[in-house]
Each structure stands twice: as structure tokens, then as C-alpha cells.
Amino acid sequence: EFFLADKPTKELVKEACEYFGLKHSDIVVAQAILETGHFRSENCKVNNNLFGLFNSNKKEYFKFDHWTSCVKAYRDMIQYKYKENENYFMFLNRIGYAEDSLYNQKVQRIINRYK
Numbered sequence: 001e002f003f004l005a006d007k008p009t010k011e012l013v014k015e016a017c018e019y020f021g022l023k024h025s026d027i028v029v030a031q032a033i034l035e036t037g038h039f040r041s042e043n044c045k046v047n048n049n050l051f052g053l054f055n056s057n058k059k060e061y062f063k064f065d066h067w068t069s070c071v072k073a074y075r076d077m078i079q080y081k082y083k084e085n086e087n088y089f090m091f092l093n094r095i096g097y098a099e100d101s102l103y104n105q106k107v108q109r110i111i112n113r114y115k
Contacts, residue, residue: 002015002016002068003066003068007039007067008036008039008044008050008067009039010029010033010114013029013032013050013067013071014026014029016068016071017029017071020071020072020075021075022071022074022075022079023079023082023088024088026111027088027089027107027111028071028074030107030110030111030114031051031107032050032051033110034106034107034110035050035051035052036050043061044067046063047061047062047063047064048063048064048065048066048067048069048070049061049062049063049064049070050067050070050074051070051074053070053073053074053077053078078095078097081095089104089107089108092104
């Protein structure tokens with residue numbers, strides 16, 4: 001069903017995370033909410049990019065044909081580096097996911113808001 005949705009929502013992104021086998025989907029969904037300003041950012045609307053995934057070689061954001069492709073890309077580009085039983089926030093720090101030193105706190109705040 002989420003494959004048919006043109007626009008992502010919190011619930012649909014969670015479904016896509018589970019479908020593609022992502023771990024810690026609550027954190028990943030909160031990342032998408034933070035990165036896109038609740039799915040309203042230009043990068044989200046135009047490029048279907050939910051996570052600010054950036055192509056360093058081309059110096060531009062990745063563009064996806066559908067937002068679900070971005071969820072799959074997050075798994076294949078980011079989450080494959082995750083070590084089983086690692087604290088996910090520590091993992092994000094370890095791989096240098098975000099430049100913002102308060103990134104993890106902001107993600108946690110979003111998770112808390114929706115619990």
C-alpha cells in the first residue's frame with residue numbers, strides 16, 4: 001500500500017522501513033521527519049530524498065524516483081554499516097552521519113513527541 005502513496009507520512013515511512021528490513025525504524029522515521037521538516041522540504045518534494053542523502057562525488061543530493069527508493073537506499077548506503085546490538089545513536093556518531101552536534105538529541109525529541 002505504501003508503494004502507491006505519492007507523499008510520505010510518518011506511518012508510511014515506518015511501513016517501508018519494516019518492508020525493507022531496516023533496523024530501529026522509530027529512529028529512522030524520526031530522522032526522516034527531522035531531515036525533511038515533516039516531509040515538507042524541497043529535497044523531499046522534488047528529489048524524494050527523505051534523509052538528506054548526499055552524493056559526495058557529484059556534490060549534490062541524490063534524486064529518487066519515489067520516496068520508497070530513498071528508504072531502500074538508506075538501508076543500502078547507511079544501515080549496512082550498523083553492527084548488531086550497537087546503540088543506534090552511537091552508530092550514527094561513529095559513521096559521522098550528521099554535522100549537527102545536537103542531531104541525536106533532536107531525533108530523540110521527535111521520537112518522544114510521537115510516543
